[in-house]
Amino acid sequence: MDETIRQHKFVLDESEMPTTWYNLVPDLPSPPPPALHPGTHEPAGPADFAPLFPMDLILQEVSQERYIDIPGAVLDVYRQWRPTPLFRAHRLEEALGTPARIYYKYEGVSPAGSHKPNTAVPQAYYNKIAGVKKLTTETGAGQWGTALAFACALFDLECEVWQVGASYDQKPYRRLMIETFGAEVHRSPSELTNAGREFLKDPKNLPGSLGIAISEAVEVAASHDDVRYALGSVLNHVLMHQTIIGEEALLQMAKAGESAGPDVIVGCTGGGSNFAGLSFPFLREKLAGKMSPIIRAVEPASCPTLTKGVYAYDFGDTAGMTPLMKMHTLGHDFIPDPIHSGGLRYHGMAPLISHVYELGFMEAMSVAQTECFAAGLLFARTEGIVPAPEPTHAIAAAIQEALRAKETGEETVILTALCGHGHFDLTAYESYMKGNMVDEDVTDARLAEALLTIPSVG
């Protein structure tokens, strides 16, 4: 019943919204290894990507510029929900009894309910001005499919989405949301593609995976002249579009009186775009000697790409149609257990994040899903926002850090990203509340078997 005035959210005016994306690559001591052509194993050039992406995005993928201007038409759409708020989690801190100060950047205010429109909108825009008629894509939990459907509706593009079978079955509301925005949704693996029909021959593939869904969407895009493919994470240009999150957070932390920056940044990682979006601008400050945050990726115990994968060239999809990328991978054949965080079930990690990890600029940890949902429920009942299962990983890690601060008495400043709300994931909360949820994990034997599928390169 505290009646003192305390500020919960730190907002920016539309006029303070960043107008450039930040490219981390030129600030690193060495560049990330190039992608390789899947057949020749030679470095892939722009022409190799042209069947899938418009040239503007290919140039961003390999850009050495530190900053790239955000087009006016993209800014116009961003301004509907950006800048997004940065919240101080006063009530969560009270419940934990911690001296730590916990901040979260909330991306769930976007029309699609997550950070994904930050890249869906520019991807739709660049495809539109290149004359593309339709975009294909995959989606796991459905956050990405929703975002791309929204963006395509605004730019008058058709949109066709292959949704991972397990999520398609578990989350009908997410499919309906995608359809409400006007896109078409298929359960993957589907009968519509050669890849899908091939995967359907083995019953173990029925739940699908992001890798399988990517294979299907890529196949359709590559075989039609006026169709291109859009990826919701992993690639350099996608990570770069998301840096607007961290750029805004930098300004907002200063407004919150935290000009020295956070002591710890925690973010959940699937393909890595949300994590990179939040942390790369802070990493720039760290590399420049202006801040010194610990930067920590949090992944699910059942899909531990950074903590248990290997750093090697591997395919981005399961059928092996994409260029080879040097990344932390569990093997492109690896199908994670059907945990509720569908957005984190990807066999690889963004090559740029993998490179940063190898350079020693960040840490990684994994959390099992019951700990995540316990954290999500506490967060909902204190902060009032029901988090998507994916960011509950980051919240669980933030709570671990806040409880350490409680023991040491340190006023640790923790920053995390609440990358989306859980309105379409409530059956997962029900499963947790009823005590039906189990901690899906992965055995060493399964990991070893999957790692065998990684091709030998170089």
Added chain:
Amino acid sequence: MDETIRQHKFVLDESEMPTTWYNLVPDLPSPPPPALHPGTHEPAGPADFAPLFPMDLILQEVSQERYIDIPGAVLDVYRQWRPTPLFRAHRLEEALGTPARIYYKYEGVSPAGSHKPNTAVPQAYYNKIAGVKKLTTETGAGQWGTALAFACALFDLECEVWQVGASYDQKPYRRLMIETFGAEVHRSPSELTNAGREFLKDPKNLPGSLGIAISEAVEVAASHDDVRYALGSVLNHVLMHQTIIGEEALLQMAKAGESAGPDVIVGCTGGGSNFAGLSFPFLREKLAGKMSPIIRAVEPASCPTLTKGVYAYDFGDTAGMTPLMKMHTLGHDFIPDPIHSGGLRYHGMAPLISHVYELGFMEAMSVAQTECFAAGLLFARTEGIVPAPEPTHAIAAAIQEALRAKETGEETVILTALCGHGHFDLTAYESYMKGNMVDEDVTDARLAEALLTIPSVG
């Protein structure tokens, strides 16, 4: 592909958030008729309401003060999501080709996803400081139950919710959201109350109604010393708590360069709290001669309280346990068809709104649900926000007005409230998109029959 800078949202700083609620009553030329004791038909006094509400709220219910201070502890919670944004619907205007300027105040950014926390939070607060342990309530679509569950979680109160059977069956996600915030949900009519058991004897009552659910929640509150009841609409104090919507919108319209105010305000009406919250501060300006907006309530064709009901004393609930209120009513026994706008299926209209309507200060119209969902779908695909079924009524009316402006060439300024998002209502959109939705309506014969249940008073 317009790259000019146009402002989409008009925001206020936390420091600009109003710190008082506005009470319309003292500004009216005559006061609304008093509530009557259900047995004696004498004016009901504070003691008659004491079994249901804490004294602070009873005093607000009958207050003659124009402004009432919002307690600090309530402001502290409001500040998490308030002030809410006012949006200019540029893309919807473009799609309609209208010269009208359409603004919408968006309450879906609240933790519960609607305007309901504006009153749930103060109601929980005043009950908490009065020593109450548990609140009971009814909910239709579930917006109100979610809001009260959220507020009770913050103030450490137990919360028990009777949800209208039809909505309980149609919208499992909404129930899960309420449970995630820690409240208990029952399908109404239930076996847990005398009223519920009585209603269950007649199969026509199985889908439930707001009136039946109120009877159940009121019965439990009235029979326990440390339990009180909370209502999400209809009553004066509830409408007053919602005026923060209109007070903010007044400031934001000025920021948008519309100091002359809107030409037309349209809002959806069930019990009337969202409509009153948006329009009453503008009505104050109109009564003071400073603005001259047309103020128009929009109700569902299947539950046309203002347009086809009578103005008479009637019960707020179906079992006849509440005080009698002078209001526009279809009869407390009326059970509307199970349209998807569960929040608008109430047999009566707020007494204060009914009084304002009788005084001639506002208009009313009704819209059938397929027109509403067509409007909602167009809104989603242009503005990017999927509206709850309830505010699609207001959107449909705004579109009608914008198309009239297109014919006349007038730059009509339209203001409406998007009182909540439709994330839990996507099966309704599916039904519309598949062509399965019908226009539920009500025949004159059914209306005449229901009106017979209105008691003869005075």
